[in-house]
Amino acid sequence: METTIQERLDTINDRIQRACDRVGRDYREVNLVAVSKTHPPAIVSEVSTYGVTVFGESKVQEAKAKIAMCPGHLTWHLVGHLQTNKAHHAVQLFDMIHSVDSLKLLESLAQATDRAGKNIAACIEVNVSGEGSKYGIKEEELPGILEASTQFPHIDLVGLMTIPPWSEETDKTRRYFAKLRALRDRCRDDWNFPLDELSMGMSHDFEIAIEEGATWIRVGSSLFGSRETARPREEKSVPNSKF
Numbered sequence: 001m002e003t004t005i006q007e008r009l010d011t012i013n014d015r016i017q018r019a020c021d022r023v024g025r026d027y028r029e030v031n032l033v034a035v036s037k038t039h040p041p042a043i044v045s046e047v048s049t050y051g052v053t054v055f056g057e058s059k060v061q062e063a064k065a066k067i068a069m070c071p072g073h074l075t076w077h078l079v080g081h082l083q084t085n086k087a088h089h090a091v092q093l094f095d096m097i098h099s100v101d102s103l104k105l106l107e108s109l110a111q112a113t114d115r116a117g118k119n120i121a122a123c124i125e126v127n128v129s130g131e132g133s134k135y136g137i138k139e140e141e142l143p144g145i146l147e148a149s150t151q152f153p154h155i156d157l158v159g160l161m162t163i164p165p166w167s168e169e170t171d172k173t174r175r176y177f178a179k180l181r182a183l184r185d186r187c188r189d190d191w192n193f194p195l196d197e198l199s200m201g202m203s204h205d206f207e208i209a210i211e212e213g214a215t216w217i218r219v220g221s222s223l224f225g226s227r228e229t230a231r232p233r234e235e236k237s238v239p240n241s242k243f
């Protein structure tokens with residue numbers, strides 16, 4: 001069954017509200033990044049008419065073309081892996097980078113912000129599962145990166161981000177979100193580096209992430225529909241079974 005953007009957004013807001021209620025959190029602590037990768041500017045503009053202002057992209061090239069064609073009041077976050085040689089472009093395009101996954105990248109971003117005279121917010125992506133295929137730093141690298149970040153005047157290190165391994169079993173996923181929160185608490189308690197933000201949770205698991213403390217959820221397909229159907233014509237259009 002086709003649903004409208006308004007209906008999908010209502011459903012997402014409901015899911016956020018119920019997750020907050022379950023753990024006694026204030027709804028306003030949870031921020032939404034609408035992940036618009038693969039979806040055209042017209043859809044972004046439509047979503048923005050319902051009050052969504054923060055959009056996420058995972059590739060610099062795609063974002064560059066898209067952002068220029070979207071309403072100017074929107075804020076853009078990078079949620080995907082960034083190559084150091086594109087740090088300069090990323091700083092021009094985005095206000096927040098969720099996916100800083102190496103000290104080298106943080107240094108490149110710092111240089112780019114110095115040159116651009118622009119501040120950006122950053123989260124450090126941590127590979128809490130230790131899965132080899134994932135981007136993200138190892139936990140033990142974190143104190144060094146926190147320390148280094150104090151040298152970078154235009155980088156505002158605000159939090160941690162993770163993408164857990166995909167699992168049907170919600171309790172497996174929960175363990176990784178809880179781990180990221182514990183690590184955020186260690187930043188404050190053990191390394192004297194308080195961080196506010198936890199970027200965790202996507203379409204299929206953001207309620208669990210909220211229950212475990214997420215302050216930014218990154219939601220794509222639940223809002224925009226599946227990315228398969230967003231591709232140009234060559235595929236026949238399949239009714240979206242997710243809704």
Ligand SMILES: *Cc1c(COP(=O)(O)O)cnc(C)c1O
Pocket residue numbers: 035037058079080163202203204218219220221222
């Ligand atoms: C695509 C993407 C999302 C959104 O995923 P959905 O499952 O479509 O909600 C969130 N975070 C990152 C890093 C992504 O690349």
